[in-house]
Amino acid sequence: MINALTRVVQTLAFTMFAAMFVLTLAQVLFRYALQIPVPWTEEAARALFVLATMSGIALAYQKREHIIVDVFYDSLSDKSRRVLSIIFAIAILAFLVLWARGAIGLIERNWTVRLITVSWFRGAYYYIWELAMIALLGLYVLVDLRDLVTGRRTSLHTQEQESDL
């Protein structure tokens, strides 16, 4: 079930990301090669970027890609890591609840707001997608929490999660 959901989100995110790339290039092409300014491409590319990135945040958690400072964490024993990971999972869930509450309030407030050049797109759609991705992320964390408590998993992080980005 979760794997199927992940595949759907991954496909959607990939499509949005690729479309954003094409639109940005199209902007240059239309401006110089065809001499036709197309103002909606920038706003549409920005919207796709926001939506794709929100999806990426959830997917990055599932792939254990979020950046951590692992100096202290790596020095712990397996048992201590497991205890700390349980605390982390609960803290992430608390963070997601606060985030989701904010997003829910903003859906209502932005229902009548529309993008200037892509007028069919309501501002609320951003927050609906944001909420959906918070829910997906929450689902991943809940599965991790279950695995940590039952001992199927000993750590929330992998060994190579630090990044030089």
Add this chain to the structure above:
Amino acid sequence: MIIFALIVVLFLVLLLIGFPVGFAAGLASFIGGGLVYGDIFDPRASAMIARLALSSMDNFLLLAIPFFILAGRLMNFGGITERMFGLVALLVRPIRGGLGHANVLASVLFAGMSGSATADAVGLGQIEMKAMLGQGYQRGFSAGVTAASSLIGPILPPSIALVAYAVQAEVSVARMFFAAIVPAFMMAAVYMAYVAYRARKENMPIGTRAKLAEIWPAFRVAILPILTPFIIMGGIYSGIFTPTEAAAVAALYAALLGLVVYRAYGLGRLARELLGTLIDTAVIMVIIIFTTAFGVVMIRAGVPGAMADFFVSLTSNATVLLFLMLILWMVVGCFMAQTPAILILTPILLPITETYGIDPIHFGILMTLTLTLGLLTPPVGMVLYALTRVTGLSFRELVVVSMPYVWLTLAVIVILIFLPGFVTFLPDLLL
């Protein structure tokens, strides 16, 4: 104020114990936002942070980050780095210690396509190590210059760290890019001077001058990727592209080279790299959005103002302040990767520098450069970890052989502190 100081402490503790950086900033933002409204669970605080999270992402400039990441990822495939190193090695062959110089120069060229030091160390580093060891260069010397030269990657444009700083500091990306060129070349120059010194002292190999018949075929296969930085910077300078469009064009160019010109990979690989880019972008963006929100909360609570007062009480001299910052960045760089550190520190430190009249471009270059050193210093030292697999040396041995280059880079930073003109003259001249 004490409560908000405790929020900063909570944020730092979460970071140090291994809580994901973006989520730590998010949690601290929600708690801090609640305190601004007098109640942690105030719904207005949640709404404020959720809105800030989204609005900080809705910026066309930020699209440059995924496009530069994609261009860098694609340039690492299909023998592009081998072709580039082959050409440079031929050109510097008649110089004593030529492959040491080639190592630095190839990194300069690679830096013009990719903004990652680890990509340089692992991709190009493997080729450089193989070539140097094959020609009888000492393993320690080869590893040291390979590690050091990879530091040029995150400095010379296109650099993801510079885009991240520009967005956080609200300064022009183009100015940041042009400001980074001279410091990056200064780094390359001091590394090459050190290579020349070691080459003479240790009587390193020297080769014959390459004939045109050798140079031409190497040039022909290497020229197309080498053009990438010129397309990016030329496009931005001439006003043809915005930085974001230049990044998209660079990614398209990299894809065309790999798919059509060199036929190094197919559409499947391209799709995998796009997905990888999306994930890389998301891990940066989650930090950007919540450190931005955290910065806003801290400003509302008056934390940067209080910190500025603290620094003013220590010194009224801008140069002394920059040296204090240098120490702070070095400590932070030892524990945290460059871009997250920039994203966290910029909203807190930049308002302080305004009090002292420090140019934000100068400040940004100094911070980026100093934090880059963390890639070569324990305990994190990502480049060194990556190079343990490539060089066959232990982490400790790599720290030792890299140390002279850390001092040399620090010398460059000190010069730049005293002579900000090295940073600002190029953007002032061209933009």
